[in-house]
Amino acid sequence: MNDDFGDVFGVLFAVTGDGYSYEELKDYIDFLRRELVLVDGVSKVSVAGAQSEQVIVEISRIKLNSLGISINRIYDLLATQNVVSNAGSVQVGSEYIRISPTGEFTDVSELNRLIISEAGSSQLIRLGDVADIKRGYAEVPDNLVSYNGEQALHVGVSFSSGVNVVDVGAALEKRLAELEYERPIGMEVYTLYNQPVEVDASVNNFINNLLAAIVIVALVLLVFMGFKSGLLISAVLLLTIMGSFIFMSVMDINLQRISLGR
Numbered sequence: 001m002n003d004d005f006g007d008v009f010g011v012l013f014a015v016t017g018d019g020y021s022y023e024e025l026k027d028y029i030d031f032l033r034r035e036l037v038l039v040d041g042v043s044k045v046s047v048a049g050a051q052s053e054q055v056i057v058e059i060s061r062i063k064l065n066s067l068g069i070s071i072n073r074i075y076d077l078l079a080t081q082n083v084v085s086n087a088g089s090v091q092v093g094s095e096y097i098r099i100s101p102t103g104e105f106t107d108v109s110e111l112n113r114l115i116i117s118e119a120g121s122s123q124l125i126r127l128g129d130v131a132d133i134k135r136g137y138a139e140v141p142d143n144l145v146s147y148n149g150e151q152a153l154h155v156g157v158s159f160s161s162g163v164n165v166v167d168v169g170a171a172l173e174k175r176l177a178e179l180e181y182e183r184p185i186g187m188e189v190y191t192l193y194n195q196p197v198e199v200d201a202s203v204n205n206f207i208n209n210l211l212a213a214i215v216i217v218a219l220v221l222l223v224f225m226g227f228k229s230g231l232l233i234s235a236v237l238l239l240t241i242m243g244s245f246i247f248m249s250v251m252d253i254n255l256q257r258i259s260l261g262r
Contacts, residue, residue: 008158009046009156009157009158009193009195010157010158010159010165010168010169010195010196011156011157011169011172011191011193011194011195011196012154012155012156012157012191012192012193013154013155013156013157013189013190013191013192014145014147014152014153014154014155014189014190014192015028015029015032015152015153015154015155015187015188015189015190016147016148016150016151016152016187016188016190017150017151017184017186017187017188018150018186019186020184020186020187022051022137022151024184025151025153025187026050026153028182028183028184028187029047029153029155031182032045032155032179032189033045033047033155035175035179036155036157036172036175036176039168039171039172039175040168040171041159041160041163041164041165041167041168041171042157042158042159042160042168042172043158043159043160043161044157044158045155045156045157045158046155046156046158047153047154047155047156048143048145048153048154048155048156049143049144049145049152049153049154050143050153051137051138051141051143052137052138052141052142053135053136053137054135054136054137054138055108055111055133055134055135055136056133056134056135056136057074057078057111057127057131057132057133058131058132058133058134059071059074059130059131060130060131063129063130064130067117067123067125067130069116069117069118069125069130073116073118074116074127074130074131077114077116077127078114108133108134108135109133111127111128111133112126112127112128112133113126113127113128114126114127114128115127116130147190147192154192157172159195165195165196165199166196166199166200166203168196169194169195169196169197169200170196172196176189210241214234214237214238214241217234217237218230218234218237221233221234222234
């Protein structure tokens with residue numbers, strides 16, 4: 001269940017692999033996911049475009065008919081496997097001990113040993129005798145992702161609350177560079193969105209605009225108020241702005257940027 005609807009990806013990657021199967025691409029994605037989540041400041045790494053796995057049981061009706069087994073029996077047996085249910089508890093003194101049943105399947109190959117012959121039958125028939133069992137993916141994918149016309153998977157990186165996204169972005173790029181040797185030849189990692197770069201550009205743009213505004217105000221004061229008065233007021237203005245930033249830094253007050261653009 002996904003209940004993290006408030007998460008925003010700080011960086012979004014698209015990973016493609018020309019000539020690679022979906023399984024090979026997903027294996028590399030899982031490797032990236034395990035490594036990137038360990039970077040300081042990263043809260044979560046999510047993958048979009050993953051296909052739903054399923055177990056495919058191809059039953060031979062000819063073998064079933066020759067053995068006298070109904071296909072409905074196989075349906076019923078498969079429907080009752082790995083069902084989570086309450087097995088009850090046993091009271092021992094003043095405590096209750098919960099009973100946890102075992103015997104569930106932990107691997108697809110174990111389905112081959114499922115006994116499907118009728119109770120009391122002289123023959124011991126297993127599911128693998130009449131069916132081919134394999135792991136696969138849904139024939140109709142419910143979530144397809146592509147990039148430049150190639151099959152792809154999206155990797156979204158969410159940042160922790162209160163971190164410096166520019167610093168986390170730099171750490172993320174450094175870690176990706178360190179993992180470059182693990183990237184198979186032919187697989188490419190493209191950056192679709194990079195919040196640290198956007199934030200860094202926004203901060204630089206703000207600083208440039210602030211400096212330009214201070215210079216323009218200082219020039220206007222020097223022209224209309226004279227050199228001494230203009231220089232004094234410009235110095236007071238500069239000291240006031242610098243003092244405000246120092247006070248905000250000491251008090252841990254963040255500078256928020258609000259845009260009224262539509």
